[in-house]
Amino acid sequence: MSRFYDEVVVASGTSVEMSRDKSGRANHESSLTDDRPARFQKIRTAGIVVLGPLSGLLFICLLPLMSLLIVVTLLSKMASASDVMQSEEAAMCMGCHASQDVVKTFGNKEKMSVHISERHFKDSVHSFLACTGCHSKVSMDDHPSAKYASRREFAVQISQACKGCHSNEQLMVKPMHRAAISRSNAPPCSECHGSHSIRKSAGWKEAASTSQYCLTCHKKDLSTSVNGETLSLMIDEKLLRGSVHSSHECSHCHSEYSKTTHPLGEFKNKRELSIAFSGVCKGCHADKYQQHQGSIHASLLRQGNRNAPVCTDCHGAHTVGPKLLAETLSGTPCRKCHESTFEAYKSSVHGQAKMSGNTHAPICSSCHSAHQVKPALASRSPKATCFGCHKDAAALHKEWLPNADLHLDAIACTACHVPEAEHTVYLRVTDSKSGASIEKAKLKEYLGSGYNDLTGARANGLDDKNLWDVYQQLSERKSAAGITGTIGLQDCNKSHSLASKKWAVRQCDSCHDANSKFFKTVVMAIIAPDGHEEHYAVNRAVLGSVITLLPINQFYAIGGTRLRFLxxxxxxxxxxxxxxxxxxxxxxxxxxxxxxxxxxxxxxxxxxx
Amino acid sequence: MKKIYLHPMTVRICHWINAFSFLVLIVTGIQIRYRDVIKVTSFRTAVDIHNIFGFILIFNFCLWLIYYLVSGKFKVYIPTFSLKGFVTGCIRQARYYGYGIFVGEENPHHSTPDNKFNPMQQVAYLNIMVLFIPLQIITGILLWDLKGFAYWIGLAGGVKIVDSVHVLLYLFFTSFLFVHVYLATLGHTVGEHIKAMFTGYEEVPERGHSH
The missing domain is CATH 1.20.5 (Single alpha-helices involved in coiled-coils or other helix-helix interfaces)
Structure with a gap:
């Protein structure tokens, strides 16, 4: 300011000097014009008349310019004074915090660099603030060494400083802030916004993609709590970028979220969230979604089993890999739930081929399909699954096996190709025309109270008289239904341990002998609404009973299931x-x-x- | 004693082919059905042999049928149309086997080329040749190709019923074989009927004589 006054003083002095100079010259000029007084007098008068107004006009015009000059000079002096003050404090702080090597250790041994990037801070929205503006406990004279249990506790404490400028009312306008503030375990401000490099959102939000914007917060270790469950909200950016959906914006799936809207999700628990979100996939993958609706998984879900898998259980949420990955031993999602079955598969000729690098070797989805996952059909429809790939199997069997077609109809491929496994005869009530199993609900309708003949608990299982009663009731109410039988494996897991064909059963005696292990156990299989089979024990004596001559008239192995009566x-x-x-x-x-x-x-x- | 030409060559050939086939089918039948009791050959071998001799038997049966129908000799299997005569004949023959033979009575039936069988033989062989063997052949063919004849097996009531009929007849033929062979020894001498089945000629006592 003094300089300003000095300058003002100097300017006045100059003006005064100039005035003196003029009058001096005037005085000198007046001494010269004594000889020509009338002529000079006219000229002076004319000069005063012309120059006077001109000088006044010039002064009036220069006055605002001079005022502006004075104000600018004053402000620059004030700013310069502030810079001096801030730079002194910053210089002092940065004396230590500019170093990349300074590290703070928290109570839990967690370490954090206390390095501050001067460049980033200067670019930040808070560049006008002095360090002590936020770090109020620290001053140029005092730097208390605060102790914090963890980095998070430090962040929570330091974030309290934000409230100094950003009131709760101001923050509550945004739903996410409203939700965060109301939670006791809310993440500190710095979790999303950072600390020393916070930029004005208007400067980058518009240019950023939706995903970039979302990841600003969601790539951080965020979580929320729902009914006691912790739901991580963190998205691993690397995995997201590596997924098949890397080119999608977050809002493609999370359609109600955008750079301007962020409603609060409402769900009962994490599982319900997954189930609800599986509907999102339908938007692009309608065909796969429909296939899934016809699967055993969707059927279980509809029946109330909330753990039945939905899209994200197999594919992941933000880490959806390519199809080929799901067809690898390590990438197939089925193993997560069906571990023992998968182990059996790995020991099979298929699993071994896969492990040896044969990418065409079948894996879970090859037989069970990927989305319309059906329960094991091996004992119900023996040929259907295997013949999908082994198209020449029927012809090859005909080369050596008499009545090959009949054998292939009645015996599951696995019954011979998993030679070490235990076998079971599966009896089913089937439609005589189509051969399809009659489902539980229909069966109850056909049999009425007689349904209990099939499912009632008995010490030795269903006997021949029970089957006769069922046969009679079926004949009375539904003539086109009968009891048929197939041979399969007792343990469906074993069906996956298919051996090389050189170990397969080829000896007729294995079956056509009353002591054959193929007929040791018998069950009545009824298809439940979800597609699973319910099994009810049957006394194996029914196979050789003359009473079942009509009820089980199509399942018969010469020498194996002969009638005791004969x-x-x-x-x-x-x-x-x-x-x-x-x-x-x-x-x-x-x-x-x-x-x-x-x-x-x-x-x-x-x-x- | 006189010699009569009772069994023409064709009949004798058919008979012995039949006899051998029956024996093989019975033995292989045991191997197919009762493997848990006796196991000599593999199931596959037993089935293969059983099938081969089954077809031989079918061929032989057709030969026999054609011969008897063409030659007109089929009437030897037809019992008398007189019910009284048939019943009387059966009772007389049964009385002989059940009583007369023990007390030294003469066999009431005297075989001639035109009247080879007694009434009981007639009814037995007529059933065997016209009913039982054709039924055994049909069930055998059905069992030979279960898938190919699935429709017919379905009409018959299922594979279990078809096989039960086949086995029932098999058991009948097996048990009948003992009776048949024994009865073959009840000729003029023990080997007379059997010898005749080789030579065609049978020595029979003159009418009125008995031994």
């Missing part, structure tokens, strides 16, 4: 046939004397004549 009858008939000559010969032997006597009498009579 065995007994056979023994009686053969021994009966053998006894005829034995008894007759014995009688003939015993009656030899009678015939001998008769012959002698006859000879005697002939002799008399």
């Amino acid at each position: 065995d007994i009858l056979g023994i009686l008939m053969v021994f009966g046939g053998m006894s005829v000559p034995i008894v007759h010969l014995t009688l003939r032997f015993l009656t030899i004397p009678i015939r001998e006597a008769k012959r002698l009498n006859k000879l005697r009579r002939e002799g008399r004549r």
Whole structure:
């Protein structure tokens, strides 16, 4: 200011000097014009008349310019004074904090660099503030060494400073802030906004993509709590960029969110959120979504099993990998839930081929399909699954197996190609025309109260009389239904341990023998609404019972499931046939004397004549 | 004693082919059905042999049928149309096997080329040749190709029923074989009927004589 006054003083002095100079010259000029007084007098008068107004006008015009000059000079002096003050404080702080090597250690041994980038701070929206503007406990004279248990606690404490300028009312305008403020475990401001390099959002928000904007916060370690469950809100940017959806913006899936809107999600728990969000995938993958609706997984979900898998359980939410990844041993999602089955698969000829690098070797989805996942069909429709790839299997079997088609209809491929496994005969009530299993609900309708004959608990399982009752009821109410049977494996997991064909069962004796292990156990299989089969134990004696001659008239292995009635009858008939000559010969032997006597009498009579 | 030409060459060939086929089918039948009791050959071998001799039997049966129908000799299987005569004949023959034979009575039936069988033989062989063997052949063919004949098997009531009929007849033929062979020894001498089945000629006592 003094300089300003100095300058003003100097300017006045100059003006005064100039005035003196003029009058001096005037005085000198007046001494010269004594000889020509009238002429000079006219000229002076004319000069005063012309120059006077001109000088006044010039002064009036220069006055605002001079005032502006004075104000600018004053302000620059004031700013310069502030700079001096701030730079002194900043210089002092940066004396230490400019170093990249200064590290603070928290109570939990967590370390944090306390380096401040001067350049970033100067670019930040808070560049006008002095360090102590936020770090109020620190001054040029004092730097208390605060102790914090953790980095987070430090961040929470330091973020309190933000409230000094940004009131709660101001923050509550945004729903996310409103939600965050109301939570006890809300993330500190710095979690999303950073600390020393906060830029004005108007400067970058518009230019940023939606994903970039969302990730500003969501790439941080954010989480929320719902009914006691912690839901991480952090998105791993690297994984997101590596997913097949990397080119999508967040708002493509999270359609109600954008750079300007962020409603608060409402859901009961994490699982419900996953289930609800699976509907989002439908937007682009309608066909796959429809396929999933027909799957056992969706069926279980509809029945109330909230753990049944939805899209994200297999594909992940933000880390959706390519299809090919799901077809690899390490990438197939099925193993997460079906671990034992997957282990069985790995030991199989298919799994071994996959492990040896054969990318065409089948994996879970090859047989069960990827989205319309069906329960194991191996014992229900033996050929359907395997023949999808093994198109020449029927022809190859016909080369050596008599009645090959029949065998392939009645016996699951796995029954012979997993030679070490335990077998079971699966009886089913099927439609006589289509051969399809009749589902539980229909069966209840057909059988009425007689349905209990199939499912009632019995110590030794269903017996032949139960099956006869069922057969009779079916005949009365639904003539085109019967009981059929197939041979499959007892443990469906074992179905996945398919061996090389050189180990497959080829000996007919394996089945066509009353002691065959293929007929050791029998179950009645009923298809539940979800597609699973419910199994009810059946006494294996039903296979050889004459009472089931009609009820199970199509399942029969010569020598393997023969009727006991015919065995007994056979023994009686053969021994009966053998006894005829034995008894007759014995009688003939015993009656030899009678015939001998008769012959002698006859000879005697002939002799008399 | 007199010799009569009872069994023409064709009949004798058919008979012995039949006999051998029956034996093989019975033995292989045991191997197919009762493997848990006796196991000599593999199931596959037993089935293959059973199938081969099954077709031989079918061929032989057709030969027999054609011969008997063409030659007109089929009437030897037809019992008398007189019910009284048939019943009387059966009772008389049954009385002989059940009583007369023990007390030295003469066989009421005397075989001639035109009247080869007694009434009981007639009814037995007529059933065997016209009913049982054709039924055994049909069920055998159905079982030979279960898938190919699935429709017919369905009409018959299912594979279990078809096989039960086949086995039932199999058991009947097996048990009948003992009776048949025994009855074959009840000729003029023990080997007379059997010898005749080789030579065609059978020695029969003159009418009125008995031994």
